Amino acid sequence: MKTHREETEEKVKETLKIFEGEIWQRPPLRSSVSRRLRTRTIYRIEYLEGNGRDFLFKVACSAGTYIRKLCYDVGEVLGAGAHMRELRRTRSGPFTERDLYTMYDLVNAVDLWKQSEEDSALMRIIQPMEVALENTPKIYIRDSAVDALCHGAILAVPGILRIESGIMKGTMVATMTQKGEAVTLSRTLMSGEEMLSVEHGLAAKTLRVLMPRGTYQKNW
Amino acid sequence: MVPIPPWELKREIIVKSEEETDPRYGYLPMERPFKDQLRFGVMNIDKPPGPTSHEVVAWIKRLLLLDKAGHGGTLGLSEEIPK
Numbered sequence: 001m002k003t004h005r006e007e008t009e010e011k012v013k014e015t016l017k018i019f020e021g022e023i024w025q026r027p028p029l030r031s032s033v034s035r036r037l038r039t040r041t042i043y044r045i046e047y048l049e050g051n052g053r054d055f056l057f058k059v060a061c062s063a064g065t066y067i068r069k070l071c072y073d074v075g076e077v078l079g080a081g082a083h084m085r086e087l088r089r090t091r092s093g094p095f096t097e098r099d100l101y102t103m104y105d106l107v108n109a110v111d112l113w114k115q116s117e118e119d120s121a122l123m124r125i126i127q128p129m130e131v132a133l134e135n136t137p138k139i140y141i142r143d144s145a146v147d148a149l150c151h152g153a154i155l156a157v158p159g160i161l162r163i164e165s166g167i168m169k170g171t172m173v174a175t176m177t178q179k180g181e182a183v184t185l186s187r188t189l190m191s192g193e194e195m196l197s198v199e200h201g202l203a204a205k206t207l208r209v210l211m212p213r214g215t216y217q218k219n220w
Numbered sequence: 221m222v223p224i225p226p227w228e229l230k231r232e233i234i235v236k237s238e239e240e241t242d243p244r245y246g247y248l249p250m251e252r253p254f255k256d257q258l259r260f261g262v263m264n265i266d267k268p269p270g271p272t273s274h275e276v277v278a279w280i281k282r283l284l285l286l287d288k289a290g291h292g293g294t295l296g297l298s299e300e301i302p303k
Contacts, residue, residue, distance in 0.1 A: 096264075
């Protein structure tokens with residue numbers, strides 16, 4: 001962020017702290033979403049370094065937060081204004097800069113595979129889709145329930161073996177096989193507690209099937 | 221009270237019932253055969269500035285001979301989802 005007059009690090013740090021928590025934003029004119037006022041969450045702002053007018057900080061926020069607008073608003077609070085100079089996304093859910101590969105890495109790995117059947121480099125770059133679900137709460141189901149879910153069926157309580165904590169009614173969850181394969185993305189119809197305490201009932205509605213039909217034995 | 225980022229939330233696993241899984245069906249995700257890894261995989265690609273993510277997805281489809289691939293957002297960092 002670049003401020004429009006010299007500011008002290010203390011003042012900038014203090015001002016940034018104010019923005020942690022829930023904030024209101026209206027998307028700018030140039031945006032693909034509807035321009036209604038909406039809340040976003042700033043989980044944390046980590047001040048890194050600063051110098052007169054240039055300040056570097058890390059923002060952990062919910063998706064759809066306009067950092068450009070955040071910088072503008074910080075400038076408003078500081079008094080003289082500020083704008084975003086440069087932005088780099090360093091994390092998106094489970095994906096961080098640590099597991100990043102460049103196009104060059106990919107091309108080299110593919111060449112190695114195509115020329116000498118050596119696929120280890122490529123396999124390091126391609127991760128199973130389940131890694132994308134790292135932060136999604138999970139429900140582990142019986143083998144016998146899998147194929148029905150692959151056909152879009154609603155998950156019934158008897159099919160549940162294990163669940164992760166913190167699941168409420170209406171939460172988006174991933175149903176998983178015992179082997180850790182993702183079966184569906186679903187929306188829960190009851191809380192996790194209820195799922196554990198009752199013997200019957202509809203637990204989760206399938207939103208999206210991830211596993212092909214027939215992977216597990218048809219049991220219905 | 222500021223909520224914690226989703227990636228810092230620790231969840232526990234609560235067991236309701238136990239059962240063995242049949243080894244004849246499915247695979248452990250890390251042990252999927254190569255073709256399935258490609259089909260059900262994700263990659264974290266550092267997109268060069270310049271090309272759009274759409275273009276990058278097109279390159280990757282050609283490179284890996286994929287029918288379908290998508291991306292989940294960009295800005296210095298991007299994920300591709302071959303499927």
